[in-house]
Structures are given as structure tokens and as C-alpha cells.
Amino acid sequence: MEKDSSLLDDYVLSLAGQAHPRVCFLPTASGDADHYVVRFYRRFSPECEASHLSLFRRDQGAGGIENDLEAHLLAQHLIYVGGGSVVSMLGAWRAHGLDAVLRKAWRKGIVLCGPSAGSLCWFREALSEFHGSSTRVRGLGLLPYSNCVHYDAEPARRAEYHRFVGDGMRAGFAAEDGVALHFRGSSLEHVVSSRPGAFAYRVEPAEDGVVETRLDAAFLGPEGAAPDPPALAPGGAPASPAFAPAAFACTRPLAV
Amino acid sequence: MSGPDVAAMEDRAVFAMGGGGFAMEPTNALLDDFVLGLVRAKQPRILFLPTASGDTNAEINAFRARFADRICVPEHLSLFRLGDARRPLRETVLAQDIIYVGGGSMRNLLAIWRAHGLDRLLLEAWRRGTVLAGLSAGAMCWFEGGVTCSSGRPGPIEGLGLLEGSLTVHADGEPERLPAWLAGVRAGILPGGWALDDGVGLLFRGRRPERLVSSRPGAAALRVDAIAGELVRHRLEPELLGAAPDGPLGGLDEAVQELRRVRLLRQGITGERG
Numbered sequence: 001m002e003k004d005s006s007l008l009d010d011y012v013l014s015l016a017g018q019a020h021p022r023v024c025f026l027p028t029a030s031g032d033a034d035h036y037v038v039r040f041y042r043r044f045s046p047e048c049e050a051s052h053l054s055l056f057r058r059d060q061g062a063g064g065i066e067n068d069l070e071a072h073l074l075a076q077h078l079i080y081v082g083g084g085s086v087v088s089m090l091g092a093w094r095a096h097g098l099d100a101v102l103r104k105a106w107r108k109g110i111v112l113c114g115p116s117a118g119s120l121c122w123f124r125e126a127l128s129e130f131h132g133s134s135t136r137v138r139g140l141g142l143l144p145y146s147n148c149v150h151y152d153a154e155p156a157r158r159a160e161y162h163r164f165v166g167d168g169m170r171a172g173f174a175a176e177d178g179v180a181l182h183f184r185g186s187s188l189e190h191v192v193s194s195r196p197g198a199f200a201y202r203v204e205p206a207e208d209g210v211v212e213t214r215l216d217a218a219f220l221g222p223e224g225a226a227p228d229p230p231a232l233a234p235g236g237a238p239a240s241p242a243f244a245p246a247a248f249a250c251t252r253p254l255a256v
Numbered sequence: 257m258s259g260p261d262v263a264a265m266e267d268r269a270v271f272a273m274g275g276g277g278f279a280m281e282p283t284n285a286l287l288d289d290f291v292l293g294l295v296r297a298k299q300p301r302i303l304f305l306p307t308a309s310g311d312t313n314a315e316i317n318a319f320r321a322r323f324a325d326r327i328c329v330p331e332h333l334s335l336f337r338l339g340d341a342r343r344p345l346r347e348t349v350l351a352q353d354i355i356y357v358g359g360g361s362m363r364n365l366l367a368i369w370r371a372h373g374l375d376r377l378l379l380e381a382w383r384r385g386t387v388l389a390g391l392s393a394g395a396m397c398w399f400e401g402g403v404t405c406s407s408g409r410p411g412p413i414e415g416l417g418l419l420e421g422s423l424t425v426h427a428d429g430e431p432e433r434l435p436a437w438l439a440g441v442r443a444g445i446l447p448g449g450w451a452l453d454d455g456v457g458l459l460f461r462g463r464r465p466e467r468l469v470s471s472r473p474g475a476a477a478l479r480v481d482a483i484a485g486e487l488v489r490h491r492l493e494p495e496l497l498g499a500a501p502d503g504p505l506g507g508l509d510e511a512v513q514e515l516r517r518v519r520l521l522r523q524g525i526t527g528e529r530g
Contacts, residue, residue: 031310031336056310056361088307088335091371092364096407133344 001043001082001115007194007220008180009043012078012113015182021077025052028092029084029117032056036082044080055092070101079105081114081121086128086137089117099140106142116149119181123147125169127161134160136169143186146172151201153177161203162210171204179217193217263385265462269294270388270418272395272460274425274452276471278322279315279358279391286471286497287457288322291354291389294459300353304332307368308360308393311336315358328354335368349377354387357394359425362413363406365393375416382418392425399423401446403437410436412445419460421449427478428453441482448481456494470494 001009013021025040027033032054044050053069073079079102081089093099106112112122120126121139125146128137139147148161151174161174173181173188178195181188191200202213271294277287292300304319306312311334323330333348349355355378357365369375382388388398396402397415401422404413410433415422424437440446450458450465455472458465468477477492 029336031312031334033310033336034312055364056308085336087371088368091367091369094371095363095367 001039002178002194005194006043008192011180011192011220012111013047015111016077018077021048022075023048023050023078023080024073024076025050025080025082027052027082028055029086029089030082031084031088040080040082055096069096069098070104073101073105074108074110076105076110078111078113081112081118083114083116083118085130086117086120086126086139087130090121090137090139102140103142112142119149119175120147123172125172127164127169134164136164143183144170146170148172148174151176152198162212165203165205165210171202174201174203176200191215191217192220194220196221262383267385268382268462270382270398270460271457272398272423272452273389273391273457274395274427274477275391275429275454276457277391278318280454281471282318282321284471285322287455287469290457290469290497291356291387292326292328294387295353297353299327299329301329301351302354302356303348303352304330304356304358305394306332306358307335308362308365309358310360310364335372335374345372345374346377349374349381350384352381352386354389355381357388357390357397359392359394361406362393362396362402362404365397366416379416379418395425395452396423399449401440403433403440405433412436412440419463420447422446423449424451426454427451428475438480438487441480442485442487444482448479451478451480453477468492468494469497471497
């Protein structure tokens, strides 16, 4: 849901593999901000069976899903998690049992995606900057890596991530704004972007600090280098056909 | 606040409102002025925590509108939007004279506070003498338990346990909540406690209830305990603060209308703000 581009949304919709996919939006990290929910419906309701799940208005019949959260989420093709505070979001999810439901959804093959906090949450560990210094946050752990978003947004971000990985945070992936990491199972399958010249990075601990490896992103726009994103890990273990969990983690400025 | 690290018990205060204040009574400031009057500071620092509602703009704007032209230093703390403030939470929280907690989902409120470590900071602020005030979820959270509609139907929920007993709110305004509370107390799931109507506030000094006040004529409170499996109820009459405004202002009808208006705003998806 980038303001000026629908390329990442189109890409993630293509992963659902349905003409009219069921897509549920979780705006928890923004506190269920109304304008974010509106933006979601504007973007997705023309092509999808769109719904959203509010954890703040469950008593008010506000148009979201109020009753059987689990049944509703497990019936989706795509679950789209909005940006905001990853710490607040994970706290609220756990209080409503959504962490377990989302793990189940992933195992069932439902595509999980989201920008910013909606990317960080799928990883074992995440770097979060909120109210002061950077902190290490424990995510849902579907992807056994660490994650850092908005990598190009502030100069300090890269240094912080390097410091954390150097200090024992597990190896992981950083993404610049407009770049998305597409995992199948737990292997990174594609890196795509809505902006030419944006990159993702693999950051690993090394004997002397960290090693950062730049990963090229396939630009999804018209002047793009490749219509099909290049496969990054041809030797990686793809998920079994009956069991195809996928997470699509992207990063961009929070459009809340 | 430059007070000592530990305040005497009688200098610690919690003000729990069953509903009312800026969020529900835009034309009746009696409860909010009472809150400001609880501290000695000439220009109290008052921090609003809108966490339970998900930091709705409507609620933050109502807070600003109420306190902007009063003698105080108002600010709000968002746990969803970073904004420009990158002060550590501890610094923000422990600098206040008053912390005012809004209503909404009590389950989310406590879970999010705990995720940020804010629950411990609030208890520390209380021990240092910061007044803790709040309505609805922001009132029940200080007790051992309350009744939340966080999952749809009203049901018992555990609070922070700073104050003994349980609390239920909107006793007159949300009729489905009271029976759930009474059933919880009768069954021993919730300890005995208080039911507050909209507009009623219960002030604790230390852990002792000290004053019961109200912004509206006719509003009341109940004290209920389960004794040998039977409910024993006492109706408590609050002292009416100030002079009630002319006409129906601040009355129940208007409050109900206001609540409906806020709910419509929150429903938002048909709104014009996107």
C-alpha cells in the first residue's frame, strides 16, 4: 500500500494464485487506524474479497471481523499485516491468541505479508526503534533470521543493525524502503522492489564484526530489468507441493 | 516532577472513573478539573495514555481540547506512532504529575503496556506520587480485576492489582456489563468491589478509598461483596462536584449521544478521513 505505487501489492496478490483472493488486513500495529483501514479497502476491495480484523473494536461491530478470528483467518488466501509498532502489535496479538493462529495459517500455506512491522513480525528476531534506543524484539519466529527494515531511511539504522548482529543477534536480512523479501518455506526465494536501484542485504556475524552482502532486487516496474524475478536460491529447499508456506516481507515508509 | 523517589502512602493517588471526563463529557469539565486539583504542582504535567483505544485521533484531540487552555502541561504518549518524540519511555512517564488513561480494550491495554514494560513504570510512578487517573478500561486496570468487552461479550479480566478489589464501569450506560460483573463476583472469579455509573469517580489515597465524586446529578455507585455465595450490595451516593451546567448539558442523554458519535467516528471505514 505504497502511496505512489501498487507494484508490491500486485506482486503479493499474484502469489495468492486466485482470481479473486480472500485478503484480510491486520492493522494492529497502527492501533487499527481508521485511515489505514480505508486505504486497504480502496486498494484491495476491487480485486479481492477484502476484510479486516480489529483487535480494538471487537465490541463495536465496526465492520471488521469480531467472532471466530481463527476460522476467518484460516479461510484467507492472503493475510496482510500493516505497519506501526511491532512491539505493541505482538503484545496485542499474543493477548488474543493470534500468534498461534498466524503460525497455523502459515503452515496451511496462506501467504503472509506486510511492510515494516508487518515484515519484522515473521522473523525470529527484529530490530525495532521506538521510544529511544534500538531494541531487539522477539518475533513469531516463522523465519529463522533477524530482520531490519527502512535500512536506507536513516544512516544510524545500518550501524545499529551491524552492532546488534555483531553482538549476538542471529544473521538476517535488511531491506531498503520499497524492497520486499519473498520467502518460500524459510528460504529466501526472490528479492523484488517497487523502486529501481533499491537493495536488500544479508548481514551475518563474522569473526571481526559482520559481513554484509548486497542482494539485487528485481524492479517490478515497466522499465524493470526482468519481467520475472530472478531465482535467488535455486539450490535452496523449496517447500513441498502440499505444503507451501510463504512469507512476503517488505519495507517502506509507513503510510499511516 | 522533582519529588522523592518514594512518596508517603497518603500521597499516592488513583482516581478511577466509571465514564466521563473529556472523552465522554465534552461540555462538562468537573471530573477533569477535579483530577488537576489532586496535585500540588502549580502547573501540573499531565500525560494522556490513549493505548486502550489504539491511540485514536478523536480521543487525543478531545484531550488536547480539554487541557490546552487549563493551567497544566499536557502531552500524550503513543505506543503506536513514534512521532518526533524519541525520549525513553521511563523518562516520559516518570516526569509527570498526573497520568490519565483512556478507555477502550482493557485486554489490549494491559498486553501492550506489558510488551513495552510500561506496567512497571506506571507502578513506579505511583510509588513516587504521580496521580494515576483514568476512565473505563483506564480505571479498571488499576484493580485486581474488571469486566472487559475486549473480545465482544463482557467477561472478567485480571488487572494490575495495584488496588484491592474489582471495578466495573458504565454501570448505567452499558447495561450488559453489570450482570457479567455480578456473576463474576458471586462465583468468586472476581473479588468484591465497586460498580461506577458514568460520571462517577472514586478517589484512592494509598490503597484506601477516600472520596466518591460525580459530575452529574443522579449518578451513583455500588459496593458489592459476595458473602457465603450471596451478593451483598450497598448503594453509595457520590458528592456532586461544582454546579451542574444548565439544562441537560453533561446529562446522560448527551453522554449517550456523544458515545454514539465517538463510535461512529471510530467505525471510520465509511468516514471521510481516509
